[in-house]
Amino acid sequence: MKLRTLYLPLLLLTLTSFTWFQVDDWLLEREKKGIKVFTRKGKWGKLRDSKADMILPSTKVEEVVKFLTDFDNYPNWMPRCRTAKILARFSDSEFIGYTVVKCPWPLADRDCVVRVKVQRDPATGIVVINETSEPKYINKKDNVVRIEQMFATWRIVPKGDGTQVTNEYSSNPGGGIPDWMTNTQSVDNPYDMFTTIQNALPSSKSGKGH
Numbered sequence: 001m002k003l004r005t006l007y008l009p010l011l012l013l014t015l016t017s018f019t020w021f022q023v024d025d026w027l028l029e030r031e032k033k034g035i036k037v038f039t040r041k042g043k044w045g046k047l048r049d050s051k052a053d054m055i056l057p058s059t060k061v062e063e064v065v066k067f068l069t070d071f072d073n074y075p076n077w078m079p080r081c082r083t084a085k086i087l088a089r090f091s092d093s094e095f096i097g098y099t100v101v102k103c104p105w106p107l108a109d110r111d112c113v114v115r116v117k118v119q120r121d122p123a124t125g126i127v128v129i130n131e132t133s134e135p136k137y138i139n140k141k142d143n144v145v146r147i148e149q150m151f152a153t154w155r156i157v158p159k160g161d162g163t164q165v166t167n168e169y170s171s172n173p174g175g176g177i178p179d180w181m182t183n184t185q186s187v188d189n190p191y192d193m194f195t196t197i198q199n200a201l202p203s204s205k206s207g208k209g210h
């Protein structure tokens with residue numbers, strides 16, 4: 001009886017630990033200039049999901065939100081973004097956006113239609129921005145591959161005088177891109193994106209060595 005009594009808690013502890021590992025199995029791939037990039041098994045196909053995280057020590061939450069929701073400005077800072085615009089605006093916190101991303105030759109460029117929703121928690125000051133693909137919102141264009149499956153979330157959290165920014169991204173780029181190329185970009189793309197955000201927000205530059 002004593003053996004069973006000892007064994008049951010040990011079994012429960014083992015199962016609990018295994019479940020936690022399966023849910024939160026992000027692998028740290030890069031840590032540089034205050035930016036951490038993680039990957040894990042992808043939601044769609046073989047492409048790995050990515051997560052990037054950094055703290056901007058002197059930037060306010062609303063500065064980050066304004067920057068991330070200014071779709072018209074994306075080509076000026078988003079890596080490999082050729083075109084970006086808002087197709088429809090439903091409210092101050094919801095709109096449909098459209099982007100075209102350059103791909104290396106001989107691959108065709110990709111485009112994506114996303115529904116963007118901004119949610120604010122007045123109690124904590126946390127802002128969450130969700131982007132969900134809506135591939136049928138507009139007709140497909142010639143010579144561009146439509147990204148049918150994509151989900152991204154931005155979590156923007158006040159941290160003292162600064163802001164913590166976290167992005168998670170899952171997609172299926174379609175069109176037969178080699179796995180080695182897409183999975184390399186699962187690290188390079190979020191790192192480059194966060195680096196450009198650091199450079200684009202002047203008050204955050206002191207955070208590069210964080």
